[in-house]
Amino acid sequence: MSDRKLEQLKDLFQGMERALIAYSGGVDSTLVAKIAYDVLGDRALAITAVSPSLLPEELIDAQTQSAQIGIKHELVETHEMDNPDYTSNPINRCYFCKSELHDTLKPLALQRGYSYVIDGVNADDLQDYRPGIQAAKERGARSPLAEIGVSKAEVREISRSLCLAWWDKPAQPCLSSRFPYGEAITVTKLQRVGRAEIYLRKLGYQNLRVRSAQDTAKIELPAEDITAFVRDVDLPQLVKAFQDLGFVYVTLDLEGYRSGKLNQVLQ
Known part of the structure; x- marks a missing residue:
């Protein structure tokens, strides 16, 4: 099953001329970055948003993993902490966080000539309360793992099959x-x-x-x-x-x- 889904993910990226990956360094977005690089090479770019909600250790992990993959990796600052709709911590807080992220990445992608902004949302994420997914969709982001129906367990299985050392890395949301x-x-x-x-x-x-x-x-x-x-x-x-x-x-x-x-x- 995972082998078939890996090939489907590769086919999906084959249809993209260029792709910008919203890359947190978690196991999901790292798998997406790996496949994007394997298919697109230098036409794939991973970008990590840096803000107080990201641990410095997580940023180091993201930099280390992207270097091992070989994908180009850049950092941008996001400013969700300036938005009282975010800092007041309502039940849809994640919506405002992802709005800030994709309002930052989408113009950058257009400026650089990247056809797509890609995130690491997987099929299991669709079963939980994730208002940030709506914000990403509203801004045209694509979620290959969710589109193909790749679960969290399959993300780890595929990552392990690709010899990614962090295949069992614990989930680390913001x-x-x-x-x-x-x-x-x-x-x-x-x-x-x-x-x-x-x-x-x-x-x-x-x-x-x-x-x-x-x-x-x-x-x-x-x-x-x-x-x-x-x-x-x-x-x-x-x-x-x-x-x-x-x-x-x-x-x-x-x-x-x-x-x-x-x-x-x-x-």
């Missing part, structure tokens, strides 16, 4: 997704939650979230990791580290990590 709807987002809060997640990754935990609610940090780990985490981690030291970052309270979500958990309030 840091604004760590805050409950309605809580204002600031640069300070974004940096605080980002540093907290990096602290946990240095302890060896990769698939995780630190959800932030006012002065409280709530750690989400896979349910099967919780017992060992409580047993093995120096919890007083962890609490002190989080408090040094600006949190007052540190909690552990006993349900465990689940992608999109904050969207359950919408149900």
Whole structure:
């Protein structure tokens, strides 16, 4: 199945003269960038949007991965933090984020002569509440993975078959997704939650979230990791580290990590 879909993705890019990839460095957009480069060569360009909602470590990953692929890679700044419709964190916050992204990329693509702006939306994303997808569509972006029906699991399978070292990289949506709807987002809060997640990754935990609610940090780990985490981690030291970052309270979500958990309030 994945071999057939890989060929379909290649065929899709064969029909494009030039393509500009909205490239976050995540496993989805990196696979898209890889296939685009394999088919189009120098007629493909990957662009990463840099803003406070992107961890510096994620930017380094994006640069490293694009260099390994061989695709041309550039950076642009986006300014969603200047938009109160975004920073007030409404339930459609992602719409304003992607609007800013594609309002930046589309004129650039037209100026440079790129026929298409391509993103990494996959088929599973269409089943979740993702208002940003609407913003991208309104601006003419295309989503090859979703068009072909490639699921997240198939993205990883295809990436592994292409010997991409990051095929199992954990999902890392923008840091604004760590805050409950309605809580204002600031640069300070974004940096605080980002540093907290990096602290946990240095302890060896990769698939995780630190959800932030006012002065409280709530750690989400896979349910099967919780017992060992409580047993093995120096919890007083962890609490002190989080408090040094600006949190007052540190909690552990006993349900465990689940992608999109904050969207359950919408149900």
